[in-house]
Amino acid sequence: MSETRAASAAPDSSRTVAAGLLAWVWPGLGHLFLGRRGKGLVLMGSILALFGLGVALDSRLQLHLGLEDPLALLFSLAQMGAGAPYVIARLLGYEAGLVTSPTYEYGNTFTAVGGLLNILVVLDALDTARGVRGK
Amino acid sequence: MMHSHFVTLVVFSALVSTVFATLLRDTPRERVRFGLMAFAAFVLSTLVLGWLTNPFPG
Numbered sequence: 001m002s003e004t005r006a007a008s009a010a011p012d013s014s015r016t017v018a019a020g021l022l023a024w025v026w027p028g029l030g031h032l033f034l035g036r037r038g039k040g041l042v043l044m045g046s047i048l049a050l051f052g053l054g055v056a057l058d059s060r061l062q063l064h065l066g067l068e069d070p071l072a073l074l075f076s077l078a079q080m081g082a083g084a085p086y087v088i089a090r091l092l093g094y095e096a097g098l099v100t101s102p103t104y105e106y107g108n109t110f111t112a113v114g115g116l117l118n119i120l121v122v123l124d125a126l127d128t129a130r131g132v133r134g135k
Numbered sequence: 136m137m138h139s140h141f142v143t144l145v146v147f148s149a150l151v152s153t154v155f156a157t158l159l160r161d162t163p164r165e166r167v168r169f170g171l172m173a174f175a176a177f178v179l180s181t182l183v184l185g186w187l188t189n190p191f192p193g
Binding site: 039042043046047049050053057102103106109110113117120121124133 | 143146151158161
């Protein structure tokens with residue numbers, strides 16, 4: 001009985017982990033993986049638009065992992081919530097931003113909020129995979 | 136690109152409201168209703184705050 005339960009639980013937990021990871025790596029991908037096509041596409045479009053517009057508005061994407069500046073650390077973690085788009089933008093050379101740009105602070109807000117919203121999307125994908133949320 | 140404060144506000148509010156509505160409501164009708172309410176709340180509250188803080192020095 002316990003073996004049967006363990007065997008049936010294993011695929012579910014791996015599906016949950018996969019959905020969470022995919023949702024973090026690329027916004028909306030976790031929901032697409034779970035068969036929530038419409039929801040996944042809307043979330044993907046909205047979050048990618050937020051993050052992409054933020055980069056276009058001269059946002060800074062510099063990595064701060066030290067504790068000497070806690071706010072910069074939190075800001076960096078928020079942006080990293082966007083997953084692969086954050087890495088791609090950095091690889092493409094957008095990490096410095098343009099502090100003299102009139103839209104610099106707007107860009108920072110767009111990228112940080114995009115990352116934070118994607119963390120909510122990851123949590124929703126985990127709940128959906130576990131059957132906590134139906135749609 | 137987007138040098139108007141108001142256009143930036145509208146675009147930001149629309150995108151964030153869309154994500155909130157998609158995550159927090161389950162039916163299309165509820166999502167549209169919630170999204171419009173959230174969008175209006177974002178835009179109106181920002182305009183009211185901007186108006187209230189207008190007398191303060193920049």
